Amino acid sequence: MDSKPPVLVTGGAGYIGSHAVLALLDAGWPVAVVDDLSTGFRFAVPPTVPFYRGDVGDEALLARIFAEQGTGAIMHFAGSVVVPDSVADPLGYYDNNTVKSRALIAAAVRAGVPHVIFSSTAATYGTPGGGPITEDTPQQPINPYGWSKLMTERMLADAAAAHPITYGVLRYFNVAGADPQARTGQSTAGATHLVKVACEAATGQRSHVDVYGTDYDTPDGTGVRDFIHVSDLVAAHVLALEALIERPGRSLTLNCGYGRGFSVLEVLDAVDRATGGRIERRLCPRRAGDPASVVSDPARIRATLPWRPQYADLEQIVFHALQWERVRAELQQAGEERRRVGSAA
Template structure:
């Protein structure tokens, strides 16, 4: 008999959320998904998983889900993630990422849901003074996206201090790749993540890749980032959930990365090797606010959880990302046809 409580995955039809759904199912957790499908895709959620299409800020819908599904924990991925958009639409980002997270936390407290895993970000550090970055580094976001996530971390900490709730905030570095079995992957059109963009260029969906800045204080002059495979990332979420349940009085805040950085050019070279091709690279000036390098110090998560990354290799990350692009080329026509049929029948 499975005594694991059902887990509500917010944003479970999105990129990281859909991988978390699969990781939970693979570990025999009952799963429920809420997603408004503004950036997620219904095909990314297995048909057997209870699915609620709606807004994570809808208190009435949340109360209904908690009551109907007897939710025992939440993994919160729903939100907006494009940094430049947060600069042009700060109020939209504070609403979607912070105000709605407040509604979710309040609904969890009202329903007595005791555990929340929160999708945070290394953007809360802003431009760090040193790299690798530890969890006690100053948090000085330089954009509304980073602030919106940091505010939610603060709300969780303050709420956990006075209610029977514990949480884990995982600060992601650069998430990339796709499910090794090609069950899901990054599907959003117009994505800005470098590996996704490079794979689209390699498969003929883009004409080139823009390289912003070649004068950074790095070995080849381009920015260095810590890329983490999405499947390793969600594995950490499942382990974090187990840790919260094992120690109800403990909350956790941890970096989620490998502690190894790759430059923009190293990433593009890896995609070229995987496809035996040559992506066109267009060089331009650096973007304001981009640090030379930002790499995680993963010592805390490695010492706190029994987390053993399986895909900590740039070549594997690229291989799985490319594999998903080829699957997606087959999925999209079917999805478009289904949508057209539904529209005709309406």
């Protein structure tokens, strides 16, 4: 690629977005970030990256950013991601994930930004039957979170049919781990991701881990999921963006997973091996709507992009997640110390 257009990363101070910023910078892309810091962290964005604190639904702000940065592509991560919260507050999720995405797409069309990479989810498939999930598996979400993402997928497809814009929809399975160099990681309080929860329990931040369902039709009775390292995931985003630029008029929809599942107990055992400890497991009934197994079929992404995962190993995922927990604890302690010094001055 001769030149790399400036990329605006929405939600770039959050978990996956901050990793995408690093991946883009490492590959030589100009980057800017917009984030309202409702769940993200300013420290997660390198100081050299132009940062706009604001709402991704603010079309006037977006127009200013596009003009100031000369934006040529968008990676859209901003949004809400906790499934139970979407059930309790569906209208909030439709506003944050769908209505504001509509505003972003409209602003991009108006400014002539030609490419959008969208952070979607395997939750759009709902509770599929057994076997690996392909991109052609019927999409029938079972919660507002999944529907809010599927609606945005539809808006992108319709916008691309009517305007000179192309998109990459990347449907994530279970994202985990942290930057191998420990520059960023999952920092949100009360996170619900299993690997994050297990690492918090292993480092004394939680007393135990709840295991929801032990009677599934799986080898050990607990739910099986396809865990993908966050750095491999964002590498797929960069490659997808390159593909959009290199082949005008082409849009992409790709599953992002490894095609192998691990059970809840296998994940907890991996964390135990990494720490030499023992996480307390509390066995609980199944949660409504949780499928026994959700595993991707990665054939299309491997055939479409030169994507070769570097961290497709549960032990590495756990190692990097634990490494980040230790770094995060040091950052938190340093912040508390600065606040104490400031208040005493």
